[in-house]
Amino acid sequence: MRAAERAAMDAGTSEWELMLRAGEGAAHYVHRVAAGRGACVLCGPGNNGGDGYVIAESLRRRGYAVSVIAPLEPATDTARKARSEFRGEVASDGSPEGAVVVDCLFGYGLARRVEGKFAGLLEELASSDCFKIAIDVPSGVESDTGKALGPLPDYDLTLALGAWKQAHFLMPVMAAMGSKRLVPLNLPHAGRVARLSARPRLSAPPKDSHKYRRGLVAVVAGDMPGAPLLSCEAAMRAGAGYVKLMSDHSHPDAPAELVIEQADLSENLSDERISSVLVGPGLGRSDEARGRLCAALESGKPCVVDADALHLLDHDVIEGVDTSRIVVTPHEGELAALCKSFDVEADNKLDRARKLHDVTGMTILAKGPDTICVGEGSAVFFDAGSSWLSVAGSGDVLAGIIAARLAGHGEPVRACEEAVWLHHEAARLSGAAFTAGELASSVNRALENFL
């Protein structure tokens, strides 16, 4: 961010111009939610505070009753200029009043724990029932690591300035940010950090489609029969034209539409009509399971590696495999296990996923309330889905959806994005305390909402 700002300023844009863009852009959103009600802006001593004075002046000009609380005078020239441009009153003390409170105490310049008057203001904000807006990041949050360095109110809206910071998509702080919007500052190459996944638009199969063109998904079963059945149902309902279960077991409760192939796995996976392979759900971690994982990877097909199979992945197993077609879907614990297997060290989820991608070439879908996808050239993050997704089997369903989307177009990052959106929507449609089976059975209804 600092580099992007410097580049903009070297190219002749003044810091004041950037602050005006940030403040006016943010004020536009504040105006939309305040809708004429009283507003209070909390201003810190740095440029985040400077943004606050610009916001306050913009609201005042729109006829708002605006109060500003600033425990310290501005410490930068640009913030001083913004302070001088604000025609309203500034109090150095007081409590955040008004229907809408805008938090401009600290942005990415937060350097240590928040204490004293600043902490007091954040604590009062946390206990008030006003509409809370954080500018750039919540002021008690370290923008690079997402570490909370002070009281963390539950905000209704967080307006990121210029580009998303890592804190915007790391738990636990992202859960306190409410809705997230990005205020563009037209900074060159500021968007390189990461992007918030945009709602995908899916389409019905073309008129001349057939089951193989829509994609044949092969799901490799292992020791436990239940999990892969969830993945198969999710894949069938997420748009796959044909789903086969490669299993040595009999599955008496398998749906009639599901074709079950026994016999030689490598032989079966060599069928060139197979468009994607899913291995992991219910696989187990035995040598036999490892053999089935290797057969899946050696098939050369686009492959989703999930659950147990993630504990079997290492440099030997991916040796000679075209990992650009491999998607791995670790939750926190599995991500830690993968980092250990591939000697990756990092202290937050994004960096772990990024380094794992750099070391292995695989597309990493690091799951959780703060799901992040790192693949070729991009880091994508997502708004959290329903917390009811924290149910056994929900990962098997997601893996099946990814395999179906991957079978359709063969693009790993796109398949992950579509699948996370479908998974979240299926959860929303399933209501409260749903089972993984109900979640899987809702996937096609979810798909309808993206057509």
Ligand SMILES: NC(=O)C1=CN([C@@H]2O[C@H](COP(=O)(O)OP(=O)(O)OC[C@H]3O[C@@H](n4cnc5c(N)ncnc54)[C@H](O)[C@@H]3O)[C@@H](O)[C@H]2O)[C@H](O)CC1
């Ligand atoms: N990204 C952009 O293009 C723009 C960013 N803007 C805004 O500028 C802030 C970053 O401003 P900066 O002055 O670097 O830092 P802060 O305003 O976040 O605060 C630093 C300020 O606060 C003091 N300080 C730091 N920690 C503490 C603490 N725990 N207790 C007390 N005081 C503390 C520090 O000494 C400094 O004085 C960015 O977030 C955007 O909001 C531009 O305005 C617009 C373009």
Ligand SMILES: [K+]
């Ligand atoms: K802030």
